[in-house]
Amino acid sequence: MNKKKLWSLALLLMLVLSTILAACSSDSSDGGKGEDKGGDSAEPKILVFGRGGDSVSLDPARATDGESFKVTQNVFETLLNFGDKDTTINEGLATKWEPSEDGLTYTFTLREGVKFHDGTDFNAEAVVKNFERWANGTEDQFPYYASMFGGFKGDEGHVIDSVTADGDYTVVFKLKRPQSPFLKNIAMSPFAIASPTAFEKFGDKFGDNPVGTGPFTFVEWKKNDSITIDKNADYWDKELPKLDKVIFRAIPDNSARLNALSTNEIDLADGINPSDTKTVTDNAKLQLFERPSMNVGYLGLTNTRPPFDNVKVRQAVNHAIDKQAIIDAFFNGGAEIAKNPMPSSISGYNDDIAGYDFNPEKAKALLKEAGFEDGFEMELWAMPVPRPYMPDGTKVAEVIQKNLADIGIKAKIVSYEWATYLEKTKNGEADAFMLGWTGDNGDADNFLYTLLDKDNIGSNNYSFYSNDKVHDILIAAQSEVDEDKRNELYAQAQEIIFEDAPWVPLAHSTPLLAGNADLVNFTPHPTGSDRLNEVDFK
Amino acid sequence: MLHYIGRRLLQLIPVLLGMTFVVFMIIRAIPGDPAQVILGQQASESAILALRTKLGLDNPWYIQYFDYLMGLLKGDLGESLRTMNPVSNEIWTYLAATFELSLFAILIAIIVGVNAGIISAWFQNSWFDYTAMILALVGVSMPIFWLGLMLQYIFGIELGILPTTGREEVRNPVESMTNIYVLDTIMQGRFDQLGTVFKHLVLPGLALATIPMAIIARMTRSSMLEVMRSDYVRTARAKGQKMFWVVYKHALKNAIIPVLTIIGLQMGLLLGGAILTETIFGWPGVGRYIYEAINFRDYPVIQSGILVVAFIFVMINLVIDVLYSLIDPRIKYD
Numbered sequence: 003m004n005k006k007k008l009w010s011l012a013l014l015l016m017l018v019l020s021t022i023l024a025a026c027s028s029d030s031s032d033g034g035k036g037e038d039k040g041g042d043s044a045e046p047k048i049l050v051f052g053r054g055g056d057s058v059s060l061d062p063a064r065a066t067d068g069e070s071f072k073v074t075q076n077v078f079e080t081l082l083n084f085g086d087k088d089t090t091i092n093e094g095l096a097t098k099w100e101p102s103e104d105g106l107t108y109t110f111t112l113r114e115g116v117k118f119h120d121g122t123d124f125n126a127e128a129v130v131k132n133f134e135r136w137a138n139g140t141e142d143q144f145p146y147y148a149s150m151f152g153g154f155k156g157d158e159g160h161v162i163d164s165v166t167a168d169g170d171y172t173v174v175f176k177l178k179r180p181q182s183p184f185l186k187n188i189a190m191s192p193f194a195i196a197s198p199t200a201f202e203k204f205g206d207k208f209g210d211n212p213v214g215t216g217p218f219t220f221v222e223w224k225k226n227d228s229i230t231i232d233k234n235a236d237y238w239d240k241e242l243p244k245l246d247k248v249i250f251r252a253i254p255d256n257s258a259r260l261n262a263l264s265t266n267e268i269d270l271a272d273g274i275n276p277s278d279t280k281t282v283t284d285n286a287k288l289q290l291f292e293r294p295s296m297n298v299g300y301l302g303l304t305n306t307r308p309p310f311d312n313v314k315v316r317q318a319v320n321h322a323i324d325k326q327a328i329i330d331a332f333f334n335g336g337a338e339i340a341k342n343p344m345p346s347s348i349s350g351y352n353d354d355i356a357g358y359d360f361n362p363e364k365a366k367a368l369l370k371e372a373g374f375e376d377g378f379e380m381e382l383w384a385m386p387v388p389r390p391y392m393p394d395g396t397k398v399a400e401v402i403q404k405n406l407a408d409i410g411i412k413a414k415i416v417s418y419e420w421a422t423y424l425e426k427t428k429n430g431e432a433d434a435f436m437l438g439w440t441g442d443n444g445d446a447d448n449f450l451y452t453l454l455d456k457d458n459i460g461s462n463n464y465s466f467y468s469n470d471k472v473h474d475i476l477i478a479a480q481s482e483v484d485e486d487k488r489n490e491l492y493a494q495a496q497e498i499i500f501e502d503a504p505w506v507p508l509a510h511s512t513p514l515l516a517g518n519a520d521l522v523n524f525t526p527h528p529t530g531s532d533r534l535n536e537v538d539f540k
Numbered sequence: 541m542l543h544y545i546g547r548r549l550l551q552l553i554p555v556l557l558g559m560t561f562v563v564f565m566i567i568r569a570i571p572g573d574p575a576q577v578i579l580g581q582q583a584s585e586s587a588i589l590a591l592r593t594k595l596g597l598d599n600p601w602y603i604q605y606f607d608y609l610m611g612l613l614k615g616d617l618g619e620s621l622r623t624m625n626p627v628s629n630e631i632w633t634y635l636a637a638t639f640e641l642s643l644f645a646i647l648i649a650i651i652v653g654v655n656a657g658i659i660s661a662w663f664q665n666s667w668f669d670y671t672a673m674i675l676a677l678v679g680v681s682m683p684i685f686w687l688g689l690m691l692q693y694i695f696g697i698e699l700g701i702l703p704t705t706g707r708e709e710v711r712n713p714v715e716s717m718t719n720i721y722v723l724d725t726i727m728q729g730r731f732d733q734l735g736t737v738f739k740h741l742v743l744p745g746l747a748l749a750t751i752p753m754a755i756i757a758r759m760t761r762s763s764m765l766e767v768m769r770s771d772y773v774r775t776a777r778a779k780g781q782k783m784f785w786v787v788y789k790h791a792l793k794n795a796i797i798p799v800l801t802i803i804g805l806q807m808g809l810l811l812g813g814a815i816l817t818e819t820i821f822g823w824p825g826v827g828r829y830i831y832e833a834i835n836f837r838d839y840p841v842i843q844s845g846i847l848v849v850a851f852i853f854v855m856i857n858l859v860i861d862v863l864y865s866l867i868d869p870r871i872k873y874d
Binding site: 141222261419 | 570571572573575576577578579585587590591594622623624625630633634637688689692693696697700703704705706707710711713716819820821822824828829832835836837
C-alpha cells in the first residue's frame with residue numbers, strides 16, 4: 003500500500019516536471035529570433051554588446067571609467083578622432099586644425115551642418131561653451147579635464163588660456179605654455195562636445211540625459227542592466243551608422259558573458275578570458291577579436307624600501323623573472339613581453355633597449371654584488387582583481403615567487419581587497435607589488451610621466467621612483483612640439499629607467515573580445531572605447 | 541495581537557540603530573578612500589582633499605554618524621557618492637529585481653522542499669527518502685557559482701531552451717513601471733513578454749533555490765518524523781483516516797512551525813545574499829548593488845542598502861511570527 007502510494011506520487015512529480023520542461027521548450031521557437039537578424043532588411047539591426055559592468059555616468063566629462071566611455075563614444079563626438087586602430091590624430095567634428103609655430107595657438111575649423119540630437123546647432127559657440135563648462139568646474143566634476151589640462155580656470159597649472167569663437171565655424175585655443183599631447187587630449191572621449199542647451203537644462207542630471215552629435219541617440223538606461231541607444235537618423239554622415247540600435251548589457255562574470263554569447267543573447271562580448279580562446283575559435287558561429295595593447299602590467303619594487311633601494315637588487319629581480327612563461331601560461335600568449343614601461347604602439351617607444359633577459363645565474367651574481375648572497379625575505383603583493391593587463395594576479399604571483407626562490411629570495415604572497423591594496427601600495431607599504439596601467443590618450447607622457455616621474459609619487463608613481471634627470475627630460479618633452487625631438491627625449495628617458503630598473507615590466511596584453519560570426523567592420527580600439535558606427539551584420 | 545506587533549515594531553528601533561552603527565564603523569575601518577576611488581587613479585592629492593571636505597568625510601566620525609542619522613529620520617537615505625543619485629531613488633529598482641527573483645526562488649524551494657521532506661518522512665528509509673536526503677546534502681553544499689554556470693551550459697547552450705542571463709529579452713524590452721517585470725507585463729497585457737520574463741527567471745531561480753530547498757527539505761523531514769510518532773497521529777490513523785490526509789492535514793499543521801521559521805530566515809538571506817546568483821546571471825539586484833558599492837567605498841549606498849535589506853529581513857520574520865499563531869491557535873502573543 004505504502005509502496006504503491008510512493009510510486010504514484012513519484013509519477014505525479016515526473017508529470018509536473020515534464021509539463022514544465024515541455025512548456026519551456028515549446029516557447030523557445032521564438033526565442034532564437036536573434037539568429038536571423040540582418041538577413042532581412044526590414045528586420046531592425048540590433049547589436050547587443052555584453053560587458054563586465056554598467057556605466058557610472060553618461061556625461062563623458064564626468065566619467066572616469068571605461069564602461070561609461072564605451073557608450074558615450076557613440077552618443078558624442080570629439081573635435082578630433084583617434085585612428086581606427088591607433089592613437090593617431092584624425093578629423094572629427096573639426097575638419098582642420100593648425101598649431102602655431104610656438105605651439106601656443108591652435109586653430110580648429112569645424113564641420114558644418116552638424117546638429118545635436120536635441121536640434122541645437124553644433125558650432126564654434128557650442129565648443130566654447132563646453133570648454134567654459136569644464137574650465138569653471140571642480141575636480142570631482144570633471145576629473146579628466148583637471149588631469150589632462152592641468153587644473154581649472156585660475157589654477158597655476160591650467161594649460162588653456164582661452165577658447166574663443168572666430169565666426170561660426172572656427173575655434174581658437176590659446177595655451178599658456180606649449181603642451182605636446184594637446185591634440186591627443188582633445189581626441190579623448192571625456193572631451194566630447196555636448197549640447198549646451200541640454201547640459202544647461204539638466205545640470206547635474208545631464209549624465210542621465212546625454213545629448214551629443216554622435217551616430218546614436220540615447221534611449222534608455224536600466225541601471226546595472228542595460229543601456230539602449232538608437233540610430234541617429236539625422237547623423238551628418240548619411241551613410242552611417244549601419245546599425246539601428248545598440249544595447250549595452252552588464253554581465254559581470256566573464257564565463258557567463260561567454261555563455262550568453264553562445265546562446266545569441268548578446269552579439270559581442272568584452273573581456274574574454276584568455277583561457278577561453280579555444281572555446282571561441284572552435285565555435286563556427288563566433289569570432290575572436292584582439293584589442294591592440296595600450297597597457298602595461300608590471301611588478302613594482304618600492305624603491306625606498308630596503309633592499310629594493312639598491313639598484314643591483316632591482317636588476318637581479320628583473321633577471322630572475324621568466325616573463326615568457328608567465329605570458330604563455332596566463333595570457334594564453336595574447337601579450338608581448340614588456341621591456342619598457344609603455345607598449346610599442348606608442349610613439350617614442352625605444353626598441354633599442356635590450357630588456358633584462360631571463361637569467362637566474364646573472365641574477366644571483368647581482369645579488370651577491372649587492373651583498374645579499376644568501377637572499378632575503380620579502381612580501382610579494384598579488385593583485386586581487388583581474389585586469390586586462392593582469393588576468394590572474396595570484397597565479398602570476400606564484401610563478402614570480404618560484405622564480406625568486408630560485409635565486410634565494412623568499413617571497414610571501416600577500417593580497418588585499420582592491421581599494422585597500424591600492425591605498426596601501428600608494429603609502430609605500432609593499433615590498434613588491436603587482437599593478438598595471440591602461441593608457442588614456444596613447445601618449446608616452448601618459449605612461450612615463452604619470453607612472454614614473456617624481457612629481458607623481460603619492461599618486462600613480464607607486465614604486466616611489468625618483469630620478470631628477472628623468473624628471474628634467476620628461477618635463478622638457480611635455481613642451482616639445484617637434485615630434486622627432488620629443489621621441490628622442492622619451493627614448494633617453496627609457497634608457498635611464500631601464501638602468502634604474504624601478505619595476506619589472508611584465509607584459510603588454512591584448513585584451514580579447516568575441517562576437518557573432520556575422521558581425522562585420524568591428525575594430526576594437528586600443529583605448530577601449532569603440533566606435534560602432536561602421537559595425538554591421540552580414 | 542496588535543499589541544504584540546506594536547511591541548515588535550518598537551523593538552526594531554534599537555536593532556536597526558545598532559546595525560547602522562556597526563555598519564557605519566566597519567566600512568570606515570576598512571582602508572580605502574571614497575574620494576580616491578571617485579576621482580580615479582589620475583587624481584591629484586589636493587583634489588582628493590577638496591572632495592573629502594565636500595563629501596563631509598573629513599569630519600569626525602560621530603558628526604558624520606549624527607548627520608547620517610538625522611538624514612534617516614527625515615527619510616533621506618543619502619546620495620550615492622559615485623552616481624550622485626539619491627539612494628532612495630536608486631535602490632527601489634534593484635530591490636524590485638531582487639524581490640522578484642527571491643520570491644520565485646523561495647516558491648520553488650518551498651514547493652519542492654516541503655513536499656520532498658514530507659514524502660521522505662512519510663516513507664522513511666525508502667529509496668525516495670535516501671535519494672532525496674542525499675540530494676539535499678549535495679544541495680546545501682553546492683557552490684552556487686559552479687551550479688550557475690552549469691545550469692547556463694546545460695539549459696542555455698546544450699539544450700537551448702532557456703536564456704542564460706538578464707531579466708528580459710533586451711531586443712524586445714519590457715517597459716518598466718514597478719520594475720517587477722512579472723507585474724509590469726501583466727498590467728500592460730503583454731503576455732508574450734510575460735513568457736520570456738518567466739523563462740529568464742527559471743535558471744537564476746533554480747540556482748538561488750537550491751540551498752534553501754535542501755535546508756527546507758531536511759527540516760520538514762525531521763519535524764514531520766517527530767510529529768508522525770505522536771499519539772494523535774496514531775489516533776487519526778486508527779479511526780481509518782486516509783494516510784494522505786493524516787500526513788498533509790493533521791501532521792503537517794504541527795510540523796510546519798519550525799519549517800516556517802527556516803523559510804523566513806532563508807527568504808531574508810535570499811534578499812541580501814543573492815550576490816553570487818546576481819553576478820553570474822547578470823541580474824541587476826540589490827546584492828550586486830551593495831557589493832559594487834563596497835568596491836567603490838560608496839558609503840551611503842552600503843549603509844542605507846544594508847539598512848533597507850535588514851529592515852526587510854526583520855519584517856519578514858515578524859510576518860512569520862504572526863503566521864505561527866494563525867496556523868497554531870495554541871500560540872498566543874498577548
